[in-house]
Amino acid sequence: DTGVSQNPRHKITKRGQNVTFRCDPISEHNRLYWYRQTLGQGPEFLTYFQNEAQLEKSRLLSDRFSAERPKGSFSTLEIQRTEQGDSAMYLCASSSRVTSGGPRRQFFGPGTRLTVL
Amino acid sequence: GQQVMQIPQYQHVQEGEDFTTYCNSSTTLSNIQWYKQRPGGHPVFLIQLVKSGEVKKQKRLTFQFGEAKKNSSLHITATQTTDVGTYFCAEPVEYGNKLVFGAGTILRVKS
Numbered sequence: 750d751t752g753v754s755q756n757p758r759h760k761i762t763k764r765g766q767n768v769t770f771r772c773d774p775i776s777e778h779n780r781l782y783w784y785r786q787t788l789g790q791g792p793e794f795l796t797y798f799q800n801e802a803q804l805e806k807s808r809l810l811s812d813r814f815s816a817e818r819p820k821g822s823f824s825t826l827e828i829q830r831t832e833q834g835d836s837a838m839y840l841c842a843s844s845s846r847v848t849s850g851g852p853r854r855q856f857f858g859p860g861t862r863l864t865v866l
Numbered sequence: 867g868q869q870v871m872q873i874p875q876y877q878h879v880q881e882g883e884d885f886t887t888y889c890n891s892s893t894t895l896s897n898i899q900w901y902k903q904r905p906g907g908h909p910v911f912l913i914q915l916v917k918s919g920e921v922k923k924q925k926r927l928t929f930q931f932g933e934a935k936k937n938s939s940l941h942i943t944a945t946q947t948t949d950v951g952t953y954f955c956a957e958p959v960e961y962g963n964k965l966v967f968g969a970g971t972i973l974r975v976k977s
């Protein structure tokens with residue numbers, strides 16, 4: 750158990766509906782990441798937060814996607830007007846502050862599997 | 867943009883045989899991380915390599931970082947059924963703000 754939790758674990762929705770996922774990182778971690786993983790591929794970076802600030806967004810993150818981390822703790826990822834191409838596993842990860850020792854390992858949550866019908 | 871290529875895509879071995887997956891980049895890697903994802907699971911960190919030519923061992927797993935820091939490998943000696951899963955290399959980029967993953971190598975072990 751890595752300590753990162755995600756809810757829900759599975760979500761089935763109809764095309765055009767909005768969905769929201771939640772991620773609770775390891776409590777002392779100030780960095781939080783969202784990735785998307787499709788079958789047979791490695792995770793693809795979507796966005797990351799340092800505390801409550803969203804510092805980078807991938808080009809993969811269209812304007813239908815929005816992520817928040819209002820108090821620097823949990824984060825939500827919302828997809829509006831879902832499309833079938835949004836079907837994927839959405840992974841959240843967290844890490845502690847980067848130090849002079851180099852990038853810290855990322856701890857991944859179990860993911861939310863989204864199916865858009 | 868950054869891209870790490872991983873081969874093979876898939877390998878099916880008899881239990882007890884060895885297994886190796888390779889990760890290659892056209893550019894110099896600052897460092898590289900390896901993750902394992904069990905079927906139905908999520909990526910779990912295995913190790914990070916930083917230094918040119920670095921070799922690290924974890925029991926039956928041996929990780930290497932190339933002298934030119936453009937390639938890396940993971941070798942498993944005498945595979946066991948518990949080794950099944952997908953092994954990913956990943957490059958931390960932009961001061962570790964994100965990971966760029968390879969496509970992964972799926973390992974299946976026949977008992």
